[in-house]
């Protein structure tokens with residue numbers, strides 16, 4: 001794909017057809033969005049994982065539309081040429097098709113995202129259809145769906161038995177059948193995810209669903225080693241920002257205590273000639 005050009009769903013579909021893998025990462029703020037765009041990320045998800053990664057909640061359930069919109073706006077500003085997906089938080093679409101359309105629309109109008117993502121399979125098909133009818137690009141999300149992890153018995157991989165795999169295939173076909181443009185599989189065995197990716201025409205992404213999907217998604221805070229609470233099995237850590245930042249802060253504390261910071265180069269001196277006038281002024285005060 002042409003460097004620096006924002007991709008459309010047609011480009012993403014063409015990449016699938018050409019077997020060109022798509023790189024997708026979460027981001028929640030302006031600077032990481034800038035880094036992601038500079039790194040050549042093809043897509044960014046402003047995930048409701050911001051609840052844990054930014055706000056320190058235990059899960060995604062408390063995350064609000066307002067929080068998602070504020071972070072999506074910041075990401076949009078940081079990555080104006082990247083395909084940005086807004087993540088619909090818990091209770092922004094569960095109650096009715098009307099709520100789903102309204103809140104999906106807010107992501108586009110107020111934050112300027114390119115698409116929205118919502119969790120669930122057959123049970124959210126009417127929501128997906130309603131959002132599509134409003135002209136909005138939709139990404140489905142099945143497998144481990146954190147917003148309903150209570151019903152799954154916790155944050156557990158899905159599709160590990162035949163019955164569970166069949167349900168995932170049915171959900172995936174229903175989501176594509178409803179007209180969704182993209183699908184994300186979370187914590188699904190590679191053999192099941194690979195089958196779904198091959199069977200569907202829309203791009204299918206993996207987060208913990210193995211290498212056979214059309215693209216991969218990771219949580220930025222896991223990738224850079226910023227999120228400390230736990231590390232899911234599927235994460236590959238590419239940096240240890242927590243260590244780098246903590247060490248930098250320790251050095252700062254040390255320098256402040258020792259009077260080694262600030263040095264002369266960090267100071268704004270008086271304009272030439274004004275310093276002697278100031279000394280004169282000080283003398284008059286004595």
Ligand code: KIV
Nearest residue numbers: 026047048049087207
């Ligand atoms: O919120 C998020 O980042 C997500 C991923 C876990 C898939 O939905």
